Amino acid sequence: MSNTSTKFIQSSLGKKLLMGLTGLFLISFLIVHCLLNSFIFLNDGGILFNEGAQFMANNPIIRIMEIVLFFGLIAHALQALVLTLQNNKARPVKYTVKDGKANSKWYSRSMGILGSLLLLFLVVHLSHFWIDTKAAQFDGTIAEHNTYLEMIEVFHNPINVAVYLLGILALAYHLLHGFPSAFQTMGWNHPKYNGLIKKTGTLFSIIVPLIFAAMPVAIFLGWIK
């Protein structure tokens, strides 16, 4: 049997692996993001939270990781677009009747839509916080930059709170499929560990979004000042 195949990354399986790995990388970022932001729950007027933000803004490793993260996100989104276009082409005539719920979860079938929502949310989110921080970094006022106050201000607006809650909801469902899916793509499927992966994935997809959601809610309700 001679080998007639093309390059790994051009194959359907290679592209899928890139989706899974970039997805897991983005998940690892979520953990850091969630932990650092949780400093606001100390309710200390943002002292520790701002120290965390300053550390992130000044640490060179974090600065490099920010660029890696950006590319990871772009790769994840672009690859998803390529795969989705190919998948649409793979069924040119659609079914008149299709009973999707009989065999799969709605969020598993809606990863593209959920991902697009997340991307939109991300644009809003970055325009709220990231752009200002970047500007402060460039004009040298980063030491006075108060991300905490910025957060309090943004989340006093009920529309912003609603947008964030919706974005976080999309994140939760995106993770609910994406987390275990990444492991399947890496070939980690064993009856002994599947339960653990699924449970960890479900817990992660609930707990992390809940912590994130608690931030705008707590600020809006005035629990954090």
Place this chain on the structure above:
Amino acid sequence: MSGHMNLTLKIWRQKSDKEKGKLVTYPVQNISPDMSFLEMFDVLNEQLITKGDEPIAFDHDCREGICGMCSMYINGRPHGPKRGVTTCQLHMRSFKDGDTIVVEPWRAAAFPVIKDLTVDRSAFDRVIAKGGFISVNTGNAQDANNIPIPKTDADAAFEAAACIGCGACVATCKNSSAMLFVSAKVSQLALLPQGRVEATARVKNMVAQMDEEGFGNCSNTGACEVECPKGISLENIALMNREFFVANIK
């Protein structure tokens, strides 16, 4: 007759790959609950022929769940509402009097419609031709104990070998992906020492052909596993993912 049913069938009619198809409504009367779904089609076709109409083209062969020919997308699911059965094994008792049943062909770019409900699944054959075999000189069968194989591997290979190539996995997948089928074939051979020899080239070639045929990309919705009449597990897909990765870093 008691227990017999009157049904409304909406069946996809399409003259050829080139022409557009549409759903056509056919009322059928007096259907016995003990008939198979295909037998009901036989009754309907008899009626159509008697009236001088064109009978509905549909694939079937063994009518006992082993050949994988009877592809029909019934009320939005491949092989109908029951788990673990092919259309030929689906009985009319799974429906009730007065039901409307929509029947469509498998829909995928890689499975073009030949006529009505029949589709061309030779894409699967071409994938198999790329490596779904072992190259050995034939001769006398070896003594069974010459090659010891762990029981768990033998069982897993046996379960993967149960795939009948029906294409329900492709038909139901939102991406028309053929991963479950191809992975069943890859696993079946990768798990056994006879298949290991060519495992690297096999997985690469079969995946390349799968992509070439225009099947979509797997997104792990798991729909295939639920609809597969032979219960082929997603573990096979994970195994193929591993095999493919390892084959490519070698």
